[in-house]
Amino acid sequence: MYRFHPFLLFHLLTCLNNGQNALGSEIINGRNAPKNSMQFMASVQANTQHVCGGFLVSEDFVVTAAHCGKQNLTRVVLGTHNLTNVPDDAVIKIKQRFKHPLYKKPELGYDIMLLQLSEKARLDSKIVKKIQLPKSNNKIKNMGKCNVAGWGFTKTKGEAVDVLKVVDVPIINLDECKRKWKNVRSLPDNIICAGGSGTNKGFCKGDSGGPLVCNGMAVGVVSFNKYNCDYPNWPNIYTDISKHIAWIKDILKKKEL
Incomplete structure (x- = not known):
């Protein structure tokens, strides 16, 4: 989360990180996530700098947005809510990136990417865990909270x-x-x-x-x-x-x- 400026037509947002552009987001009017919650969350980073969010879907794959690939992504951080206190065993290098083959830019859809990790995450229900994915063409109408x-x-x-x-x-x-x-x-x-x-x-x-x-x-x-x-x-x-x-x-x- 760094300095930002618009780069897409119609003023779609961008994130400026180490001189590189990427569309981004922040949380507005939110609250601190409780400890030992959202253990699937990942900080997707360029070297030691946070670039994008992501989430663990298998022991060695994280999902993020395809437009985050404009950055030189090198690693993910798992199992921590505070990015100022990251233990060494929470860091896993990124082995390979898989952007959706139809992705061109966010406003055209297909803004999704898989990050293959260099090693499997150590799953622990209190620290790191996978999140469930929906079925194909899942109906979103009655998803509740x-x-x-x-x-x-x-x-x-x-x-x-x-x-x-x-x-x-x-x-x-x-x-x-x-x-x-x-x-x-x-x-x-x-x-x-x-x-x-x-x-x-x-x-x-x-x-x-x-x-x-x-x-x-x-x-x-x-x-x-x-x-x-x-x-x-x-x-x-x-x-x-x-x-x-x-x-x-x-x-x-x-x-x-």
Whole structure:
């Protein structure tokens, strides 16, 4: 979570990290995540600098946003909520990156990437654990309480935080979401809209790639939003994981062979 400036048409947000650009997010009007919660969260880093969020889906794979690949990603940090206190055994190097083959830029969809780790994470229900993924083309309508988490700024042009923040966000009907965005741009179908419009809660800069979690399941990946994060007029946009389950399983299966 660093200094930011817009780089996409229509002022889609970017994150400036070590001179490189990446779309990002922060948690707005959230709270500190309780200790020993959200053990699936990952800090995706370039050297020792946090770049994006991510989440563990198998012992040796983390999911994040494809646009985070603009950075020189080198490692992930697992099992810690405070990035100022990272033990050596929480750090695992990134072995390989797998961007979705149809990804071009966030506003066109397919903003999802798998990071293969150089070694398997040591799973511990109190420290590090995987998160469940949805079934293919999962229906999002009745997902109940959802939240998003990250280590980014807590307001537009604010300051980054070191302790993981989490905030509850409502799911927004896709047709309604597209209507609200229609004067800005057309939205793809393989997304989920949650938070932002109609609430001052959601994401902004610094935590792209983090999960939208509903009923303990990762259903979305933080992708993009508009410039004003504090009181936005547009819903926040997430990649719909259920639309990409076959691709995810194919990558995981091939790497197990």
